[in-house]
Amino acid sequence: MTEVTTYRTRPISDQPAVEHIARIAPDALAVVEDALNHRIKGVLSVVVTDTFGIVRMGTRAEREAAHVVPTLWRRLTTHARRPVGPLYGRTAIAPGGLLVLINARPHHGDLAAVTTTLVHEFVHAVQLSRPGARTKRIAQLRAEYGLVPMSRAARRAADRAVDRDEVEAYALEPLADRL
Numbered sequence: 357m358t359e360v361t362t363y364r365t366r367p368i369s370d371q372p373a374v375e376h377i378a379r380i381a382p383d384a385l386a387v388v389e390d391a392l393n394h395r396i397k398g399v400l401s402v403v404v405t406d407t408f409g410i411v412r413m414g415t416r417a418e419r420e421a422a423h424v425v426p427t428l429w430r431r432l433t434t435h436a437r438r439p440v441g442p443l444y445g446r447t448a449i450a451p452g453g454l455l456v457l458i459n460a461r462p463h464h465g466d467l468a469a470v471t472t473t474l475v476h477e478f479v480h481a482v483q484l485s486r487p488g489a490r491t492k493r494i495a496q497l498r499a500e501y502g503l504v505p506m507s508r509a510a511r512r513a514a515d516r517a518v519d520r521d522e523v524e525a526y527a528l529e530p531l532a533d534r535l
């Protein structure tokens with residue numbers, strides 16, 4: 357079974373969310389894994405942070421996982437779709453595993469909402485653990501940083517995959533009611 361570690365980068369006010377996540381994470385992961393009939397292997401870290409931390413840590417984890425040299429700070433293309441509205445969370449591939457980032461502030465201390473976000477992001481974690489998904493994500497990242505070319509068709513396919521993953525993640529959010 358994957359061990360989930362939880363910590364925070366921001367002030368003590370985020371501590372209740374951290375403790376809540378640490379308490380429910382094993383069950384949340386099991387519920388999501390059962391629903392998707394797939395188990396995550398490797399390290400799964402959950403970090404409670406802010407918007408800046410999500411962008412910075414998520415980008416760094418993905419860069420390191422995809423072996424993008426640190427000098428290439430800026431993506432040359434930004435085709436990856438991101439949901440509109442407040443950034444509640446993000447799941448990134450990381451060296452040796454996956455990194456789930458939870459944005460504490462937009463939850464306003466609502467721990468039930470934190471549970472829903474955690475379930476949503478754990479769906480993305482399982483999606484990134486499916487056979488071939490990590491390799492595909494690394495190829496996509498390397499294309500985004502301009503290291504390898506990406507055809508328009510491949511770009512459109514990647515966008516469609518992002519949309520499909522989002523639909524699946526939203527559809528499974530009600531699993532949070534079981535936690």
Ligand SMILES: [Zn+2]
Nearest residue numbers: 476480522525
């Ligand atoms: Zn999502």
